[in-house]
Amino acid sequence: MTTQTASTQSEVVRAARRARTAAAELAVLTRAQKDQALHALADALVAEAPRIVAANAEDVARARENGTSEGIVDRLTLTDARIANIADALRDMTALPDPVGEVVRGSTLPNGLELRQVRVPLGVVGIIYEARPNVTVDAAGLCLKSGNAALLRGSSSAKASNTALVDVMRKALSGTAVPMDAVQLVPGDTHDSVKELMQARGLVDVIIPRGGASLIESVVTGSTVPVIETGVGNCHVYVDADADVDLAVELLIDSKAQRYSVCNSAETVLVHKDIADAFVPKALKALKQAGVKVHGDERIVSYSISGSDNNGDGGDVDGDIVAATEDNGDVVAATDDDFRTEYLSLDIAAAMVDSLDAAVKHIREYSSAHTESIITKSQAAARAFTSKVDAAAVVVNASTRFTDGGEFGFGAEIGISTQKLHARGPMGLPELTSTKYIVIGDGQTKARNSNL
């Protein structure tokens, strides 16, 4: 066991060292050289599609043997058409500007020093991800375009696919200016090798986990290499007192149900008490029609079971609306856990709030700070919400589902950061870079030329 571990360790460290050497070469390549390599990767993947599909068939067969759900089997499966799409995504990256070398700011200091802050690659990027083998190629391509070496660690369920994909890419690189070791699978398939990767501080510059909350949590807590957290989305839709009810229902349904298994789908709806009578019955009906189960607080639940004075604030209740209780859908009582849960399913938590500030407070307490939205006609409410809510994206009068590198026009994304350091929100190519200051002088010394 000790020997096993030691040998796994040194293999991972050796791979990281090779990546580091490759990164130094890759960092100084031109955009033309990198784009040419991306085309070479795309062409090779298409040419070698039969071999990749055959390898993938092993993973798919093993997944079926293990009783994996068809949804996950589908995400694991590669076909000629899917490989063509993956290759096209690489070709699309060639159209994106090279972030490396961009001058972020610059000035000439009073002493004549010329100062430029310039984007440079991060260096070696470790990516730890779950089932989908397309991530193997996407991540390699984004790293390559941004001048970074990629150390890829997919799940063991996609091992044959990932091995074939990386093998094809590495061979394709041999005919380009990009060193082969700029794209590597992390060797070994034990948990020790992941641990080794997460502890390779000084060799690996950043680790980006892509997957579910538990994967991300284990990387965040186990890594001494800096981590960029991605993708856990406990997103809220807040329906303000002054909202258009029909629009609010439409935006809620789109946010929750247009696609529910993604991080930017809504998991909780908060309703201002003054609009509850008008909004909640319609919303419950629409949610029921969309197949969504509602986990409501006491005041929300009251709309599905009682005929009068449902919002508990003693106000008048519109009998016509409340009369529609049989259509009010499937509402169960929510626990505190429901408000903390990223369902990724056709479930939604729902609560009534007494004010915009109460909604902000609820969001501050429960949100994963991914995407938070308000639906309102009030300029003052929109301004207060966007100013007070701290999240990667704060949305007014639109679906939460737009928080995405593609929708935001960034071309491609490596993930959606839900942390505050380095990058927040959809991460495109610039977020895969660092900067350095280049200072050009003609003999300035501190003794003679200090600006201070």
Added chain:
Amino acid sequence: MTTQTASTQSEVVRAARRARTAAAELAVLTRAQKDQALHALADALVAEAPRIVAANAEDVARARENGTSEGIVDRLTLTDARIANIADALRDMTALPDPVGEVVRGSTLPNGLELRQVRVPLGVVGIIYEARPNVTVDAAGLCLKSGNAALLRGSSSAKASNTALVDVMRKALSGTAVPMDAVQLVPGDTHDSVKELMQARGLVDVIIPRGGASLIESVVTGSTVPVIETGVGNCHVYVDADADVDLAVELLIDSKAQRYSVCNSAETVLVHKDIADAFVPKALKALKQAGVKVHGDERIVSYSISGSDNNGDGGDVDGDIVAATEDNGDVVAATDDDFRTEYLSLDIAAAMVDSLDAAVKHIREYSSAHTESIITKSQAAARAFTSKVDAAAVVVNASTRFTDGGEFGFGAEIGISTQKLHARGPMGLPELTSTKYIVIGDGQTKARNSNL
């Protein structure tokens, strides 16, 4: 002991929770409100100077009793004049633009969504620092100006001073829009309380250690809160084949000896073999005059002990220069450790290299990636060096000593980041912020209005 720990833990967590609440209030204050608070802090520090000086006298007396060196006692000491300077630094911060609210980028998407990426405070910033009590005020001021709550953890040697400073600042805040709990000392003075701070992920947004290499290392490895590494500088001066020898000597002396106890002073000089005969004897003489002890590799050492063919490459040697061996200063043989050491003293490591690429390779192996400089008349060499060397600052034909927020014109700095994520190089106010995307729509749904 267990009880003690438990109570310390909850005290730190309670302080962090109060900071979090304060941060939410502080985040939405205007620049005018924050600047007014900075003035209030400055005025209070000056008004309460006698009390602060008295508290400081306790720390100074204890330091002397413990046999602390006079250099450190001097850094610890506060006087009326020094307090006035500290207060002026706060007033100077009011002249700096507020980073919060700055629109970093923005666009209108094809579907009409208006997208803005806006700077927001990080939230709660933990600062762990060593002796100098002026950091207590500087850090609090920079955090306040950038909308962040500060959790300050100074060294126990400055405890009385820091307690008095924070008490004065908190009282001054009570008359302003900034909540008192935006500035707090971390309670408790055991190592457990530091550990507790470093583990307060989710409550504390970032920890910035300021101090020596061992402090920084312990924070980096012990923290689950994201850390910004600062300030370890193993900086190099590379004298290219094509350098002006007299300028190279002047820049080397300024880089090493203008002030040697700071992170941007040079710790190693690398000399191209083709300029060694002309440069090394002059450099050794100048270093000796500046009181600098040289730790040289074999080829550098040969200049201080032999009279001919010193550079070992069989070339001609200028007898006049080499004849000056008695003036060639104090050169001892360097070990590998010397090249890894941030001396912060009147010592320098020196090595001869066969090419610019060899210099780049040496720097890649040994540097802390703080500040690296080349002295050359060659445009090609300057371009190759600035492109291939990856460091926070890469300098051409100037002293290394300019890597500093003040010199770069950033007004104030919280430290110099030597990591690649989030911030690199001198960190001013913008580096104490994150961003969020604000997305304004008029009813866009993914179902109807996707850009993809």
